[in-house]
Amino acid sequence: MVVEARGLVKNFGRVQALKGLDLEVGRGVFGFVGPNGAGKTTTVKILLGLMRASGGVARVFGLDVWKESFVIRKRTGVLHEKPRFPSWVTGLDFLEYVCRLKGLKQPWKTALDELKFFGLAEAVDRRIGGYSAGMVQRLGLAQAFVGNPELVFLDEPTANLDPLGRAEFLEMVKQRCRDDGVSVMISTHILSELERVCDSVAILYDGVALEQGYLSDLVEKYSEGVYVIESSDNMRMLGGLEKLGCVERVWVEGEMIKVKVGDRVEFEKGVVDLAHDLGLGVRRFEPVLSSLEDVYKKVLGGRVVE
Amino acid sequence: MSRFRHLLGWDFRNLLRFPMLELLVGIAVYLSVLTGYGGGPSESPYSIVRHIVWHFQSEVVSLYVPTLFAAVVFASVGVAREIEAGYVKVVLSNPVRRRDLFLAKFAGCFLSTLGILTCAVFATMFLQNWSVSKYIVSFPAMILEVFVLLVLQTFFVCCVATAVAVFSKNTAISFIGSFGILYLPDYMSRLAGVKIPFVPPESTELFSLYLKSDLVFWRQYDLTTLLGATVVPVLIAVSLLLMAFMYFTRRYDVV
Numbered sequence: 409m410v411v412e413a414r415g416l417v418k419n420f421g422r423v424q425a426l427k428g429l430d431l432e433v434g435r436g437v438f439g440f441v442g443p444n445g446a447g448k449t450t451t452v453k454i455l456l457g458l459m460r461a462s463g464g465v466a467r468v469f470g471l472d473v474w475k476e477s478f479v480i481r482k483r484t485g486v487l488h489e490k491p492r493f494p495s496w497v498t499g500l501d502f503l504e505y506v507c508r509l510k511g512l513k514q515p516w517k518t519a520l521d522e523l524k525f526f527g528l529a530e531a532v533d534r535r536i537g538g539y540s541a542g543m544v545q546r547l548g549l550a551q552a553f554v555g556n557p558e559l560v561f562l563d564e565p566t567a568n569l570d571p572l573g574r575a576e577f578l579e580m581v582k583q584r585c586r587d588d589g590v591s592v593m594i595s596t597h598i599l600s601e602l603e604r605v606c607d608s609v610a611i612l613y614d615g616v617a618l619e620q621g622y623l624s625d626l627v628e629k630y631s632e633g634v635y636v637i638e639s640s641d642n643m644r645m646l647g648g649l650e651k652l653g654c655v656e657r658v659w660v661e662g663e664m665i666k667v668k669v670g671d672r673v674e675f676e677k678g679v680v681d682l683a684h685d686l687g688l689g690v691r692r693f694e695p696v697l698s699s700l701e702d703v704y705k706k707v708l709g710g711r712v713v714e
Numbered sequence: 715m716s717r718f719r720h721l722l723g724w725d726f727r728n729l730l731r732f733p734m735l736e737l738l739v740g741i742a743v744y745l746s747v748l749t750g751y752g753g754g755p756s757e758s759p760y761s762i763v764r765h766i767v768w769h770f771q772s773e774v775v776s777l778y779v780p781t782l783f784a785a786v787v788f789a790s791v792g793v794a795r796e797i798e799a800g801y802v803k804v805v806l807s808n809p810v811r812r813r814d815l816f817l818a819k820f821a822g823c824f825l826s827t828l829g830i831l832t833c834a835v836f837a838t839m840f841l842q843n844w845s846v847s848k849y850i851v852s853f854p855a856m857i858l859e860v861f862v863l864l865v866l867q868t869f870f871v872c873c874v875a876t877a878v879a880v881f882s883k884n885t886a887i888s889f890i891g892s893f894g895i896l897y898l899p900d901y902m903s904r905l906a907g908v909k910i911p912f913v914p915p916e917s918t919e920l921f922s923l924y925l926k927s928d929l930v931f932w933r934q935y936d937l938t939t940l941l942g943a944t945v946v947p948v949l950i951a952v953s954l955l956l957m958a959f960m961y962f963t964r965r966y967d968v969v
Contacts, residue, residue: 420967453967453968453969456807458803458806458807458967458968459967459968459969460964460965460967478809478810478811479809481807481808481809481810482809485807486807488800488803488804488807491800491804492799492800492801492803492804493801493804494728494801496728496731497727505720505724506808508716508717508720509717509720509721509805509808509809509810510808510809511716511717511809551804
């Protein structure tokens, strides 16, 4: 595990931002979703040692997040929500400063290469005060990934990017994960984008994790048990399906039959036997999976109206 | 150590990017310390320099306001504003120890303030006494006395300003609060005709009188008063700075 948290609690006066959060983050891309005020940003700050937890235990790379936060921050990078950088220096100067703080060799060259990777080659000598919001976000990504950290925290990383920029950003993240083996923890509201990159997800609400796990497992768990079937003779297949005990409803959509079932294991076995008995070929037989957004809505239930 | 050096260098770069501020402080110093001394026909160089240095020792007291102005601005801009704007969050997200950042912030404020004042005071000393300036450099020990007074006064002011900046985490509150804490007690005490001997500028005046120990004035003051003029302000300043340090390194939640 890259990140582990058990019973994490954080109080801000009378407000309890985290109420016993349990979290396990493995290697790869981890999505962190939840409504505003769920505790995502607070969790990230505790993991980085920027805040001290009021209770519970949290470890990153097996190290205590408060006592050994200096060591943890040598191996991590972070892009905070709505990043703020000094406006009176150039992007290159600032990133070179970050490289020096990280103890990187050839800080100037490293900074320049990183800025070029994130599409800021034309603006290296321009003051940050003259950057657009998207450029500031790219600079933030550059300072998060510079030095090839093992784990990067991205808090609302696509907030100021246009749709093309967001797509490009996702590709960059996937590329860095693939090429450099960087693990990423992304906190975002844009679930459709998260779905494209993340391997596992945690859904937070009111300071606790309601659900977490591999994305594929969660999607399957929260799918509504609907299957799509396409066979060599749909009418005969339709007749056979209606007689199966585990089938709740059957209907036809175009060239396909859709079936809502109760017991999926029994149904999958039943379809195989049915096709064999009827002598039918099956061209398509797969579950209709929920999207991450569907999972998110089901997990939260009626808790939040956004 | 190298990270501390980088942090301090970055801080200097941030603080000294306002040339108008340096110019204003320099002009304030020059106008506060007006003296031109040519020396009498039979006066020895030692005597001439002694007169000039005594005057500047006394005038360090009147430099209290330019000193606190510079320190309050540097602490508000270099510490409170950086916390308020979120720059400290960005720095602390890197492998930087909180103690290094705090000490770099304080050192930046102290060294910047002291640097500007020292340059202004000694430039004034030479420019206003140009005809005898060649003698001044021959007696570095006497010049050092002026420097020691500047250091003590600046250290006190910077400690208070930095502590207020760290606790307030707001530029406006830091500026107004520091100014109020450092200036109002002295102003009110002068209005009331009362002296507060254990903090600048009164403590600076007492110590400057002690340094003129070959004059008769020093016999009016005993060792206790001397200690009160030197040790107590340093203890007060260090205590405040230590409280701010403990808060910043152990309690402060970076939001």
